[in-house]
Amino acid sequence: MGCFNCFRRVSEDACVVKRLDFTYIAVAKAALTSEQLKQHQEKTNFIIKVPKGTRDLSPQQMVVREKILDKIISCFKRHGAKGLDTPAFELKEMLTEKYEDNFGLMYDLKDQGGELLSLRYDLTVPFARYLAMNKLKKMKRYQVGKVWRRESPAIVQGRYREFCQCDFDIAGEFDPMIPDAECLRIMCEILSGLQLGDFLIKVNDRRVVDGMFAVCGVPESKFRTVCSSMDKLDKMSWEDVRHEMVAKKGLAPEVADRIGNYVQYHGGISLVEELFKDPRLSQSQLALQGLEDLKLLFEYLRLFGIADKISLDLSLARGLDYYTGVIYEAVLLESPAQAGKETLSVGSVAAGGRYDSLVAQFDPKGHNVPCVGLSIGVERIFYLVEQKMKISGEKVRTTETQVFVATPQKNFLRERLKIIAELWDAGIKAEMLYKNNPKLLPQLHYCEKADIPLMVIIGEQEQNEGVIKLRSVASREEVTINRESLVAEIQKRLSES
Template sequence: MAAKDAKITRSSVQLKTPKGTRDWFSSDLLLRDHILQTASNIFKRHGGTPLDTPAFELKAILAEKYGEDARLMYDLADQGGELCSLRFDLTVPFARWLAMNNVSQIKRYQIAKVYRRDQPAIARGRLREFYQCDFDVAGLYDAMIADAEVLRVVVDVFEALEMEITIKVNHRRILDGLFEVAGVSDEKIRAVSSAVDKLDKMAWDDVRKEMVDEKGISGEVVDRVGEYVRRRGDMSEMMQFLKSEPELCGNESVKAGIKDMDLLVSYLEVYDVVDKVSFDLSLARGLDYYTGLIFEVINQSPISNSVPAPASSESQVGSIAAGGRYDNLVGMYTKNAIPCVGISFGVDRIFTILNARRVEKMVPKVDAYIIALSGKDVNGLLLERMIVARELWNAGISAEFAAKVKPRQDKQSKDSKKSRLSITLAPDEWADGLIRLKDSRDDDKLQDKKDQGQLISRENLIEEVKRLLNI
């Protein structure tokens, strides 16, 4: 009694996945794969090459790249040998790979899980183990050409997923210059920047309070920052605003940013995506490795005025993709600094939105289910069902049957519902070289629900099946 033995040694451990992780199965997994497949098809359309790196990296390579967030990194236990941590994103492994292999020019994409010991919020798609799906362009190119293509990739991916989006953009140099003009001292820029970045979730008054009370910035400086960073709008009106402020466009850093953004606009126009873009001066992003264009994608139709659109339930999941230009990261590993610009898609958040929206689940179906019609006195035609399965498999058609010598009629009938076609064998018909074939889509049309379908010659089975499956 194998089962009984096992019972005795049964462990009492609670059956669960670790905190913030989940299993993926069947229709959920098919939807997730659909998202990943859609993205990688678009990446290939833009000349992307795939890369896969280990799930963990030397801790020393990851160290000091993530600032405060580093505390969220999963370390491997010290079991002798190298100290390692699970990857935190796909960008640092990409930079490590570029430096290690002396690659100076590449469009690479990587789709893989990353790990963060963050507070999970599974309903909103925030997990500790989650997929990232990155497309980055590395290499020394002329300004904003690769940046514009990355934004076009973003639009292509979400168009293929049939999702409405707005790409919020900003420029590190404009943000830096703007803080300078407002009178923020160099050592306070990071603090102000991270406070300002919260403007998509918090009211200005609260952000203001945080800067004054917690970060010790003078009210006067904060108010001047506020005048700028609360502005957002479409590219042309924002470019017009920046150019109309003598103090701003007189600043060297802002001037460099405006030059980039002018180029970007002209390229985005050619790429037909400029209307998806909203220029948002509060967008700062947490990581300070961004050196130029910064962007973040939200699941909302483009907003063309300066009033934020009311938060829909869909937008509650936060940004669904984000990225920017990071020209210095690779230089931390090698003397050949390689400028990069890239985008990371939040697969689990995209999944959450698409999953809430779908009416019909993507259920995996086999092409054909093979049923034995058998009374009490006959056998279950097991070898005969195997022969039919073999013929279908040989022809590349997916097929199943009950793994019983004498299967029950009701069970076979129920299981056959999950297939496109059902093939029924009856002892006397089999002896005459005949089988029955039924298309499950005809079920509604058939008068007699017990109809086993059309009687055909065994020799014609594959041909008939292919015809019905349209292959």
């Protein structure tokens, strides 16, 4: 495997990235003479690209990204959350033992003397660290920021090694299931607001999962590892998961089959009622506690008007180790759910749950703060919105410029500079070409291409008469106004549109 022109070997990393189509190999494909080739070889001793699993966001993408983030953040604020920011990296020891199986996927910083550091893996552990460090007993906070995971970026579309998470969490000792229900309500508000089509939120409880494992005969020492197998059920068939449980994790086949029976269950409040009466599951006090809470949760969800969006799903496990109670995961359904028909999931876009003992892991006295929260996966949503816009052909403006200052004649640079400064002084978004003597046509083209609504035109005649032309780019209508009423006239037009 080599570079197209200079025939140097390309590392395996570069190849993977190339296949994923988010890189650019900095070599020209044109034929080169041997002298050119030699120079070229010297110059291109590197491939110009972004690191594997990361990407730039272009101006077009930034506009889409910001629209999505605005909707998410305004929902968080509607629910009274405060903002928080934490560093991109933490002391390595702060992150150790919080993610169990996934710990190998952390980005570590090089030991350059001083502290050992790792890039944050999520926003939840830094939040717990913040609470413990500041001895906060309660807090409703949101945080939006990048997190980094050294996963193979090829697995699923829209999965990167650097990605943005939007988190909302409620920390504090409260009456059961009220904050939990609000988290689910927030997920519904955001997913409805983003108009991504129909969605479903799967709910379960870690205590129900553990109780189910216990009554199925899983040894307690294997709870976490079997849980992480079960977590793969959205990507693998039950047969493959069963195989992993038996062959790799050493479960007895009949134990796996008992689990296999439960993981098929999904439904609403009536399923909760049924499970209370399940002869095997009802043997587990832990499972009964979980079911008790789920029952209450479903009642609150009904009052919140979102019970139809939520489904108890015994196959839901959630990979992260820190969950202790209710867990949930939102999936988009490819087409609107139709009664009696199977709907196909296109993957998880938001998830979360209750983690009641994470803060204690940071507190030297073991003081604890129960927490519940959710995380919105922006990349997946971004991918879907982008696809939708491509299909609909919707155009986005990448600038907000309102007025363009133009001239059809030479020697008007100084006048244009004075006019544009006047507009900026008035807070008007304005641009002009950085040329001494531009021709009129490129100035018109610039406005049309950038969708700038208004154009101010100054020329010799206008200057002599103390007037100026104002042109609507879309309608091509021009009016001549007094030079001194320029700002007022533009502000009037902008406020009307």
